[in-house]
Amino acid sequence: MTVALMWEARASEGRGADLLAWARAQELAREPLRREIFRAPQDRVLVITWWDAPYDAELPELPEPDRELVTRAVHRWRFESVTDD
Template sequence: MTVAAMWEARAATGRGDELAAWVRESVLPAVRGSAGLERLELLSAPGERVLLITWWNGEPVPVADPPAGLLGRPVHRWSFTSEHVE
């Protein structure tokens, strides 16, 4: 069973680059090499949002919250089970 875990954070005003850097420097190294990790993708979006999608064979490893000063609102998290892939 493949599970996609989505982690999305909105940065405090003017701190989007810092939030993305925190994810690259802190989260990605912590997740890489975890048992069951199949793929990861880091994205950014307007509104200083950062999105990390990870695909797992089994239970996803939780992603930490960034330092509170980087956030414009609490982190959102969702998990999805793969139903169909082409």
């Protein structure tokens, strides 16, 4: 099964580039199958990692950035892949 972990944060005013650099620099305890980093208006940064694991597996996730870097707590979601049968 493939599990995708999504991590999304909104940077403090004028700190979008800093948050993006911070997210890119984060190392995980294990390497995922795939990792992508996105940015969006309002200085939002999204990181998606894909894992070959059961849905409820304990997987490494990005931590919370320093409080002065973000406007709110990070949003996190976990998804499992599905196929049409």
